[in-house]
Amino acid sequence: MSTELGMFLRSRRERIAPADTGLPVTGRRRTPGLRREELALLAGISATWLTYLEQGRDVRPSGQVLDALARALRLTAAEQEHLRRLAGGDATPEQDTPEEAAPEVAAVPALLGGNPAYITGICYDILATNAAATELFRGIEPGGNIVRWMFTEPAAREVLVDWEREARSILARLRAIAGRHPDHPRVTRLVAELTEASPEVRQWWPQYDIQFSHAGRKRLRHPRLGVITVSHTAFHVAERPEQTLVVYHLPGSTGPVARGDTSS
Known part of the structure; x- marks a missing residue:
């Protein structure tokens, strides 16, 4: 147990x-x-x-x-x-192998035009992204990590108007992931790294808040549009449920966005 x-x-x-x-x-x-x-x-x-x-x-x-x-x-x-x-419980040992999105999946964010979009892996590693997401979430590129960016990059506190609420939310979702994969090497390393680097993580992690992903709205500070409120949704990748496509709908952006039931 x-x-x-x-x-x-x-x-x-x-x-x-x-x-x-x-x-x-x-x-x-x-x-x-x-x-x-x-x-x-x-x-x-x-x-x-x-x-x-x-x-x-x-x-x-x-x-x-x-x-x-x-x-x-x-x-x-x-x-x-x-x-x-x-x-x-989970009797299957977790593997510490590099995570990749299939080529046809990795190509999807680029198809969404001006709507910021990216694909995350099991512990919020960025597997693919598009130019609109790179512009909005400054510093988030393939190979990076959303949670690490949230707690260690000053740009996150500038981009996310309600930073503390969003930071608590994503940490609660990481807590849920850690519960599902208690022995996953990358999840364990990320939690250890964040605990050492962030006083907020050291304070909030022991509170054991749990949250699962959902669609919603966020207030963001866009480099060209200023402070905007955007809707966001996400879709789990078929056959790879720990990989998620996250899409934000910017005012005046091009490309279709359907509403779903999960979030980044």
């Missing part, structure tokens, strides 16, 4: 005040949130079983146990999905 599951359960347990669950508050508490025995009581499981889960021991919780924990911890839909993925 992955230690990620234990870390996730503890982080959510510590966010819930006993008074909010109807439990009596007695004595001085050394740690925030619920104690293990309190969460076990709310979920209807044994405290020993919960301890095993939080310690990452090789136990397999049933769907009923996971549902009970999700209710007791008041998990969002995204967090419930993340919990189930963590509990399922």
Whole structure:
């Protein structure tokens, strides 16, 4: 069982005040949130079983146990999905091999005219991009990484008007990826690099925020158009679901953009 599951359960347990669950508050508490025995009581499981889960021991919780924990911890839909993925484990060793987009996929961003578009890999490495994206997201080119750019490049804070919101969002999505691929060498290296380089990552990563991608709107500072609000969407590549085509629709840009259900 992955230690990620234990870390996730503890982080959510510590966010819930006993008074909010109807439990009596007695004595001085050394740690925030619920104690293990309190969460076990709310979920209807044994405290020993919960301890095993939080310690990452090789136990397999049933769907009923996971549902009970999700209710007791008041998990969002995204967090419930993340919990189930963590509990399922991953027996296949992750490979540290270079990631590439197929030539026919890599050619798509260039077909989208003035709409900034790029393709990302498993941990937001840029696999392909177009001229409009290079102009807007200054410094993002094939071989770069969106999350690294977000936290280490001064240009990111200039381009993204609501930088903190966007930075928290992409870090929460990286957290979800790390949960799905806890042993992936490139994901692990990226998290370690960001933790060393960014005080925001050091502060936010332990909070264990989880988010899955979705379409939406962002405020961006364009070098020619000034501050603009743009819609964005993304599409997972068939047969390579960890690769994603991300498209932004600029005011007055050329090229068709269809609305989808995921985002960068």
